[in-house]
Amino acid sequence: MQEMVEERWQSYSSNDMLDLGQALFIAQWAPGEQWAESLSCQSLKSLNVLWERGYLGNRAYRLAFREFGATLGLQVHPQSKDSEVWQKRTHALHEYWSDHVFDRDEDITPVMYASSLLP
Secondary structure, eight states: OOOHHHHGGGGGGOHHHHHHHHHHHHHHSSOOOOOHHHHHHHHHHHHHHHHHHOOOOOGGOHHHHHHHHHHHHHHSSSTTTTTTHHHHHHHHHHHHHTTTTSSSOOOOHHHHHHHHHHO
């Protein structure tokens, strides 16, 4: 994993909710490290852009488990876990999907939902 991080962190970008949440989750383990700070900053900026552009529109084009990956990362990362803005957004995503957790599948989505509810 160290090789992958060292090779890619400087050019990291994504517009995928799961990727961005996973980057926050990984970065939380290395506070103060340059790569972790960079990943965190880029991930939070990208998540904010997605939210502000209305990414969270039509459910037909979204995958709940990917969004739960983002909410999981947001809830454990020091720069976002105490943010009122991200807490409200996380709650909104949980509420949005709560009645649709089993619509797509009966494995990854419910597991990610439960993980996100109690990170």
